[in-house]
Amino acid sequence: IVLTQSPATLSLSPGERATLSCRASQSVSGYLAWYQQKPGQAPRLLIYDASNRATGIPARFSGSGSGTDFTLTISSLEPEDFAVYYCQQRRNWPLTFGGGTKVEFK
Amino acid sequence: EVQLLESGGGLVQPGGSLRLSCVVSGFTFSTYAMTWVRQAPGKGLECVSGLSSSGDSTYYADSVKGRFTISRDNSKNTLFLQMNSLRAEDTAIYYCARSSLWNPAPNFDNWGQGTLVTVSS
Numbered sequence: 001i002v003l004t005q006s007p008a009t010l011s012l013s014p015g016e017r018a019t020l021s022c023r024a025s026q027s028v029s030g031y032l033a034w035y036q037q038k039p040g041q042a043p044r045l046l047i048y049d050a051s052n053r054a055t056g057i058p059a060r061f062s063g064s065g066s067g068t069d070f071t072l073t074i075s076s077l078e079p080e081d082f083a084v085y086y087c088q089q090r091r092n093w094p095l096t097f098g099g100g101t102k103v104e105f106k
Numbered sequence: 107e108v109q110l111l112e113s114g115g116g117l118v119q120p121g122g123s124l125r126l127s128c129v130v131s132g133f134t135f136s137t138y139a140m141t142w143v144r145q146a147p148g149k150g151l152e153c154v155s156g157l158s159s160s161g162d163s164t165y166y167a168d169s170v171k172g173r174f175t176i177s178r179d180n181s182k183n184t185l186f187l188q189m190n191s192l193r194a195e196d197t198a199i200y201y202c203a204r205s206s207l208w209n210p211a212p213n214f215d216n217w218g219q220g221t222l223v224t225v226s227s
Contacts, residue, residue, distance in 0.1 A: 045213065
């Protein structure tokens with residue numbers, strides 16, 4: 001299953017809303033996760049199974065979608081949110097990741 | 107506190123071997139599925155190999171099948187990845203990651219800091 005993330009880069013300012021998209025080449029039901037990765041760090045799980053926040057993740061992060069179209073929304077960007085975001089499907093093996101969306105300072 | 111600590115990376119010549127280790131603490135290792143995920147320099151994430159909590163189910167990416175072997179020692183809270191016949195395209199940071207799920211496939215709620223493998227002559 002190929003996951004296509006868009007846009008590749010999102011240029012925003014702190015306080016703005018970020019909307020990231022992940023589209024699957026076939027249905028993954030609700031088996032989609034989102035990760036955040038900062039330079040030099042490992043990925044961190046944000047959202048699992050489309051809409052469930054992982055432990056300790058702030059409420060400004062939310063996920064939605066099912067089937068082939070998914071969205072990660074950051075309601076109001078904090079300075080620490082500027083990073084690369086990846087989606088990942090676990091509908092079947094091989095589990096796959098999207099190519100990433102970089103959220104950068106405008 | 108959950109911790110995963112990889113080691114064993116380094117510089118190796120094409121055709122060589124390395125054995126990566128991931129020592130964990132802060133959780134009951136034997137009850138979690140474990141996976142190796144790699145990231146080539148400046149690139150995205152790729153699942154390399156996974157192992158169920160019971161050890162009876164494994165996954166290998168086509169790119170490493172027949173060359174890499176995943177294993178675990180629950181008595182030592184350690185995950186391994188034996189990598190043979192290494193190629194330049196295996197150059198990456200290798201992360202170990204845990205999951206409470208195996209079916210239909212995992213996602214990863216905790217990751218190690220990664221160990222760099224460089225395959226070059």
